[in-house]
Amino acid sequence: MQKTTSSISNNISFTRGVPALEALPTTLFSECLQAVLAGPDGKTVLQYGHNGGYVPLKQLLAEQYHVDVDQVLIGNGSLHLQDMLTAQLVQTGDVVFTEQPSYDRAIKTFRRRGAKVIGIPLALDGVDITALEEALARYTPRFMYIVPDFQNPAGVTTSREKRQALAQLAEKHGFYLVEDVPYRTLRYSGKTLPLLRELNPERTITVSSYSKLISPGIRVGYLIGPRDIVKPLIALAEDTTLAPVLPTQAAVLEFHKRGYFERNLESLKQLYAPRLQAMISAIKTYLPGIDFAEPEGGFFVSITLPQESNYQHLLQRAKEQGLLLTDGNGFFADHLNAQANQAHTGDRFVRLPFCALTPQEIEAGMQRLAELVRA
Amino acid sequence: MQKTTSSISNNISFTRGVPALEALPTTLFSECLQAVLAGPDGKTVLQYGHNGGYVPLKQLLAEQYHVDVDQVLIGNGSLHLQDMLTAQLVQTGDVVFTEQPSYDRAIKTFRRRGAKVIGIPLALDGVDITALEEALARYTPRFMYIVPDFQNPAGVTTSREKRQALAQLAEKHGFYLVEDVPYRTLRYSGKTLPLLRELNPERTITVSSYSKLISPGIRVGYLIGPRDIVKPLIALAEDTTLAPVLPTQAAVLEFHKRGYFERNLESLKQLYAPRLQAMISAIKTYLPGIDFAEPEGGFFVSITLPQESNYQHLLQRAKEQGLLLTDGNGFFADHLNAQANQAHTGDRFVRLPFCALTPQEIEAGMQRLAELVRA
Numbered sequence: 003m004q005k006t007t008s009s010i011s012n013n014i015s016f017t018r019g020v021p022a023l024e025a026l027p028t029t030l031f032s033e034c035l036q037a038v039l040a041g042p043d044g045k046t047v048l049q050y051g052h053n054g055g056y057v058p059l060k061q062l063l064a065e066q067y068h069v070d071v072d073q074v075l076i077g078n079g080s081l082h083l084q085d086m087l088t089a090q091l092v093q094t095g096d097v098v099f100t101e102q103p104s105y106d107r108a109i110k111t112f113r114r115r116g117a118k119v120i121g122i123p124l125a126l127d128g129v130d131i132t133a134l135e136e137a138l139a140r141y142t143p144r145f146m147y148i149v150p151d152f153q154n155p156a157g158v159t160t161s162r163e164k165r166q167a168l169a170q171l172a173e174k175h176g177f178y179l180v181e182d183v184p185y186r187t188l189r190y191s192g193k194t195l196p197l198l199r200e201l202n203p204e205r206t207i208t209v210s211s212y213s214k215l216i217s218p219g220i221r222v223g224y225l226i227g228p229r230d231i232v233k234p235l236i237a238l239a240e241d242t243t244l245a246p247v248l249p250t251q252a253a254v255l256e257f258h259k260r261g262y263f264e265r266n267l268e269s270l271k272q273l274y275a276p277r278l279q280a281m282i283s284a285i286k287t288y289l290p291g292i293d294f295a296e297p298e299g300g301f302f303v304s305i306t307l308p309q310e311s312n313y314q315h316l317l318q319r320a321k322e323q324g325l326l327l328t329d330g331n332g333f334f335a336d337h338l339n340a341q342a343n344q345a346h347t348g349d350r351f352v353r354l355p356f357c358a359l360t361p362q363e364i365e366a367g368m369q370r371l372a373e374l375v376r377a
Numbered sequence: 378m379q380k381t382t383s384s385i386s387n388n389i390s391f392t393r394g395v396p397a398l399e400a401l402p403t404t405l406f407s408e409c410l411q412a413v414l415a416g417p418d419g420k421t422v423l424q425y426g427h428n429g430g431y432v433p434l435k436q437l438l439a440e441q442y443h444v445d446v447d448q449v450l451i452g453n454g455s456l457h458l459q460d461m462l463t464a465q466l467v468q469t470g471d472v473v474f475t476e477q478p479s480y481d482r483a484i485k486t487f488r489r490r491g492a493k494v495i496g497i498p499l500a501l502d503g504v505d506i507t508a509l510e511e512a513l514a515r516y517t518p519r520f521m522y523i524v525p526d527f528q529n530p531a532g533v534t535t536s537r538e539k540r541q542a543l544a545q546l547a548e549k550h551g552f553y554l555v556e557d558v559p560y561r562t563l564r565y566s567g568k569t570l571p572l573l574r575e576l577n578p579e580r581t582i583t584v585s586s587y588s589k590l591i592s593p594g595i596r597v598g599y600l601i602g603p604r605d606i607v608k609p610l611i612a613l614a615e616d617t618t619l620a621p622v623l624p625t626q627a628a629v630l631e632f633h634k635r636g637y638f639e640r641n642l643e644s645l646k647q648l649y650a651p652r653l654q655a656m657i658s659a660i661k662t663y664l665p666g667i668d669f670a671e672p673e674g675g676f677f678v679s680i681t682l683p684q685e686s687n688y689q690h691l692l693q694r695a696k697e698q699g700l701l702l703t704d705g706n707g708f709f710a711d712h713l714n715a716q717a718n719q720a721h722t723g724d725r726f727v728r729l730p731f732c733a734l735t736p737q738e739i740e741a742g743m744q745r746l747a748e749l750v751r752a
Contacts, residue, residue, distance in 0.1 A: 026420050028415070028419040028420060035624070036410070039403045039406065040407065047594050048406065048595065050593040079619055219620065220622065220623075221618070242486075243457045246596070248595075249595060249624075
């Protein structure tokens with residue numbers, strides 16, 4: 003056995019997927035803000051802006067995604083863009099599909115805007131296509147929300163074959179794919195797979211953000227989609243928030259221009275890759291025999307505890323032992339199905355964000371968790 | 378007659394109420410951002426934030442408004458706060474009162490969230506209290522939206538007596554007063570009147586922003602209200618946008634701490650006061666005999682053209698003459714009432730924002746307008 007948990011007296015938090023504090027580029031970002039405000043666009047970024055974001059950053063994103071600039075909307079973080087997109091696409095009672103489990107705040111957002119949210123079981127290589135086809139026989143969703151790379155919460159990456167199947171089903175049944183790809187460039191190993199947008203651009207709306215790649219506090223997220231979606235969405239964004247937050251958007255562009263983005267991304271990978279390895283090792287050591295997706299990037303690993311484990315009142319018991327967990331049920335859109343399907347149930351589902359913890363904290367946390375769930 | 382309009386070849390825009398470009402404090406704000414990012418909260422403001430805004434700025438606002446810090450929510454501009462407030466308070470079909478005319482984007486926001494918006498005629502000293510009482514005999518609104526100081530669009534300041542009446546009616550009939558006060562501190566002459574909040578704090582929700590006082594591009598707006606309103610609204614804000622934009626909020630606090638806020642406010646008054654005077658003089662010179670509120674501050678003067686003037690297709694004809702106007706109808710919530718009431722009708726209503734124009738441009742613009750509406 004390793005050192006006891008008492009050697010780490012602080013709480014260990016396996017709750018939110020936040021960047022490591024030490025990874026936030028205060029000096030580089032400050033330089034960029036200064037350059038923007040002293041530069042030719044200094045006045046522009048302090049004035050009211052239009053057009054769905056800081057135009058030169060929209061241009062950069064248009065180049066990166068091989069789309070036209072009028073297909074890009076930059077907003078105050080991707081969650082708010084998803085909120086407005088849902089307001090635009092969904093009438094009360096419309097159906098939205100998510101992977102099951104899926105990002106809890108996205109599920110909540112779709113519901114708040116009146117959607118009936120149906121979860122399609124997620125396997126270790128992406129959503130269960132047979133289950134999706136069965137669901138499509140009963141419902142045509144307005145859209146399906148997918149996190150194809152290093153999924154939040156499960157860490158799953160959708161396989162190439164399943165991406166192809168999703169692109170085809172969207173076409174066949176006439177629904178949109180909303181792909182949320184904030185972790186995509188944080189790949190620590192393996193090879194990048196195509197975006198859903200690359201497989202079916204007319205049916206895909208891509209949302210992403212700089213929260214995991216530069217800073218969450220700057221709230222710069224973006225959305226790329228077909229013109230007939232993006233144009234009215236820009237109008238709705240302007241009606242809702244009047245204008246974008248320009249200084250931080252312009253500083254993100256400067257961050258790219260100066261080559262800081264690549265340099266920062268490399269540092270993040272150096273910092274996070276060993277943490278992911280520590281998490282995978284700790285699961286295998288302390289909770290042997292559990293099936294889980296071993297991600298090649300991103301922020302999250304998740305496990306489903308075995309039926310026979312002691313998961314009753316786990317959150318409360320963990321908290322008393324200085325281990326903070328998120329309620330697994332929030333990631334399951336469809337509680338009833340989740341109960342019926344023995345493979346996944348929220349009570350036994352534990353998300354394990356690893357980026358903001360040292361390998362030592364990760365190991366200590368998993369040791370605590372293993373003790374708590376011992377039958 | 379003065380110089381002809383041909384001496385100014387550019388378009389003159391009487392459309393949006395934007396600050397003068399030369400008034401945007403690029404250097405001072407950049408200093409503040411640098412100080413924040415180099416300071417003890419540098420990492421904090423780049424990380425995810427909670428609690429409805431940057432806590433030290435919430436503390437400053439709580440002191441300024443004599444409330445507790447948990448009564449303050451800072452968001453990405455006041456329009457979005459009003460959008461979320463409406464989502465929280467209004468069910469589809471609920472009634473909201475506005476002054477008539479009122480801020481067009483606010484009317485649109487309330488409607489988008491399902492409200493039935495009813496405009497109460499605005500006199501030169503605030504809303505018509507008799508008309509308000511008549512409307513209250515028929516409806517109890519969820520809230521009444523009021524811009525008590527230098528109203529957008531009319532430039533009207535609500536008198537002390539009418540503020541008192543509003544506070545009492547809100548109490549008697551059980552509705553909220555949403556007072557929007559972004560221009561309040563931009564007073565160029567005369568004496569400050571009490572906030573509605575000071576007269577009835579339990580029934581008043583105050584919204585304001587730094588858009589007119591520092592910069593619109595930073596999107597820092599705030600809301601002050603009773604705890605039972607603000608607490609769930611903070612939860613809704615967190616669900617909607619996940620986290621606030623922290624660097625600009627922290628820089629606003631630094632702007633205050635360094636004494637830049639007072640200094641900047643004084644410069645704004647020096648710049649804008651002569652522009653207001655130029656607008657008032659130009660109206661009296663070129664459109665003599667029109668009744669209008671002569672504001673003592675803010676961004677707007679508005680006029681209602683006489684019945685006998687030539688106001689048909691005014692926007693289009695003005696545009697052809699290089700004069701950009703906003704459609705007056707957008708400021709009238711209730712078109713039918715507006716038609717019936719000869720005193721106010723959107724077709725004849727012209728808003729005249731003056732801050733971003735030089736006195737010369739203002740005079741030339743008003744001269745063009747007078748020529749266009751000559752019967």
